[in-house]
Amino acid sequence: MPLLLGFPLMIHQSENALEARAIEASRFALNHIETMLDSADLAANAVSQLSGKPCAEAERALRLQATSRPFVRSVNLTENGVIYCTSLNGSVRDAEEANAYAGGRLRLMAGNDVTPDRAVLIYRLPEKSKSVLVGIDGQHLKNILQLVSADFATVSLLIGDSRMGGDGMVSEFAPNRHLVRPIATSSRKYPFTMQAANPDGMRLRYLMEHYLPQLGLLALLGTLAGVGAYKLGLRALSPRVEMGRALSAGEFVPYYQPLVRGDDYEWCGLEVLMRWKHPTDGLIPADLFIPYAERSGLIVPMTEHLMIQTCRELAPHAKRLPPDFHIGINISAAHCMDLRLIDQCRQFLSAFPAGSIVLVLELTERELIEPTDVTDRLFAELRGLGVKIAIDDFGTGQSSLAYLQKFHIDALKIDRSFVAMAGSDVLSRHILDNIIDLANRLNLDVVAEGVESTQQRDYLSERGVQYLQGYFFGRPMPIDPLLQTLKQAPPG
Numbered sequence: 001m002p003l004l005l006g007f008p009l010m011i012h013q014s015e016n017a018l019e020a021r022a023i024e025a026s027r028f029a030l031n032h033i034e035t036m037l038d039s040a041d042l043a044a045n046a047v048s049q050l051s052g053k054p055c056a057e058a059e060r061a062l063r064l065q066a067t068s069r070p071f072v073r074s075v076n077l078t079e080n081g082v083i084y085c086t087s088l089n090g091s092v093r094d095a096e097e098a099n100a101y102a103g104g105r106l107r108l109m110a111g112n113d114v115t116p117d118r119a120v121l122i123y124r125l126p127e128k129s130k131s132v133l134v135g136i137d138g139q140h141l142k143n144i145l146q147l148v149s150a151d152f153a154t155v156s157l158l159i160g161d162s163r164m165g166g167d168g169m170v171s172e173f174a175p176n177r178h179l180v181r182p183i184a185t186s187s188r189k190y191p192f193t194m195q196a197a198n199p200d201g202m203r204l205r206y207l208m209e210h211y212l213p214q215l216g217l218l219a220l221l222g223t224l225a226g227v228g229a230y231k232l233g234l235r236a237l238s239p240r241v242e243m244g245r246a247l248s249a250g251e252f253v254p255y256y257q258p259l260v261r262g263d264d265y266e267w268c269g270l271e272v273l274m275r276w277k278h279p280t281d282g283l284i285p286a287d288l289f290i291p292y293a294e295r296s297g298l299i300v301p302m303t304e305h306l307m308i309q310t311c312r313e314l315a316p317h318a319k320r321l322p323p324d325f326h327i328g329i330n331i332s333a334a335h336c337m338d339l340r341l342i343d344q345c346r347q348f349l350s351a352f353p354a355g356s357i358v359l360v361l362e363l364t365e366r367e368l369i370e371p372t373d374v375t376d377r378l379f380a381e382l383r384g385l386g387v388k389i390a391i392d393d394f395g396t397g398q399s400s401l402a403y404l405q406k407f408h409i410d411a412l413k414i415d416r417s418f419v420a421m422a423g424s425d426v427l428s429r430h431i432l433d434n435i436i437d438l439a440n441r442l443n444l445d446v447v448a449e450g451v452e453s454t455q456q457r458d459y460l461s462e463r464g465v466q467y468l469q470g471y472f473f474g475r476p477m478p479i480d481p482l483l484q485t486l487k488q489a490p491p492g
């Protein structure tokens with residue numbers, strides 16, 4: 001009798017759990033592919049005014065976008081259906097094939113002339129008879145599809161008639177009758193769809209892997225085993241399992257991006273940025289796994305581990321760091337609800353000679369931090385330890401201003417999208433100036449992120465921005481190159 005009652009329940013639970021995994025996996029992949037396309041869109045917009053101009057005039061700007069934008073591999077210009085200027089080869093004459101783009105904007109190719117065996121996703125920004133084509137390396141898509149396809153669900157990217165799966169191969173899309181109840185989720189921003197499904201036979205495999213012991217228990221313990229089966233049915237989703245494994249294996253490592261002072265351009269601190277050193281996929285950028293780590297709650301132990309590693313790597317060199325050296329650590333909302341952060345900061349500070357460093361916690365806006373008794377106590381005790389609080393990516397989320405009212409904030413980090421405006425039109429500069437002005441009036445320090453040019457550096461320091469960070473001064477790097485970098489004068 002318990003078997004008769006429990007078995008259908010297990011089948012039902014398995015189906016639900018598998019479907020939930022498939023949905024979660026495809027949403028995760030969709031968000032990340034949108035992030036990649038946002039980056040391509042920024043690159044395309046940055047050069048769109050050059051469309052139609054002679055290649056010799058545009059070439060350098062194309063190359064700059066191709067080398068500095070995350071995920072971007074190439075940037076090309078077209079006019080009247082002809083690709084006439086590329087970041088790789090300069091002047092060329094190739095057909096644009098505008099009709100091959102889904103919605104006129106996206107094309108997934110198995111390869112191109114430069115890398116015939118490596119997929120490429122092309123983002124197209126059309127304007128009248130001209131367009132900008134931005135290529136995204138298929139390896140990034142493969143990484144993300146592999147990450148979410150591991151274990152159970154099969155997740156594919158569909159663009160027009162093309163499909164890419166976790167093996168990174170691009171093929172013509174055809175419905176697969178071996179997939180059980182495929183779920184399609186379309187992007188609202190770009191013309192692509194994620195399809196996630198569980199292959200045929202997966203339900204049986206899942207049942208055998210997760211419920212076999214329960215079958216025995218059912219016979220013995222009846223309905224008690226059904227409850228156990230239900231609990232197992234809610235087990236973590238596969239990306240979480242993979243990230244949990246990576247955490248135990250010490251694959252999340254610190255990279256360090258140095259900062260300079262805005263007045264004399266001397267080194268004055270760094271931001272710690274997490275990277276995933278994956279055993280097969282290489283170095284995975286933070287954008288691809290941090291949002292998932294935040295949603296799954298794993299970000300808290302990951303950050304704790306990062307702080308310990310940072311201490312281990314930096315503290316032995318404390319005496320050689322410039323005085324009052326600022327060390328910025330990104331802290332997610334979940335960590336702000338956890339009073340253990342106080343001890344973690346205390347231990348971090350105690351690894352360095354007293355007063356030699358300033359620990360800055362950078363609050364991200366991806367998830368809202370609400371003031372509670374716990375956050376009040378946490379921030380008060382952190383202040384007592386001398387820990388500073390900064391709002392990261394200021395101006396990009398809806399909560400920036402609310403944070404200023406609700407918490408005692410020491411600094412604002414201006415998001416790099418605003419810093420990029422320093423050299424652009426008057427209205428954009430006005431927004432940047434207003435943020436700096438607001439910070440000055442509230443007596444807050446300002447850190448400008450994403451400084452990439454002398455022009456941006458000069459603009460910001462003329463306006464009294466205290467700290468500057470960006471590729472112009474140094475990219476995020478491991479400890480050894482960082483120590484070498486700090487020995488030399490900053491570039492520029």
Ligand SMILES: Nc1nc2c(ncn2[C@@H]2O[C@H](COP(=O)(O)O[C@H]3[C@@H](O)[C@H](n4cnc5c(=O)[nH]c(N)nc54)O[C@@H]3COP(=O)(O)O)[C@@H](O)[C@H]2O)c(=O)[nH]1
Nearest residue numbers: 273274285286287290330331332393450451452470471476
């Ligand atoms: N909760 C945590 N979040 C973290 C942690 N480590 C990183 N992150 C967050 O992930 C997002 C992406 O970070 P990353 O890929 O490391 O990108 C950083 C820099 O590499 C990049 N950057 C810096 N200078 C430039 C530049 O001149 N041009 C350019 N195109 N990019 C540049 O910006 C990112 C700086 O991030 P931040 O200052 O934090 O905003 C990012 O949101 C991270 O916060 C972690 O340990 N925990």
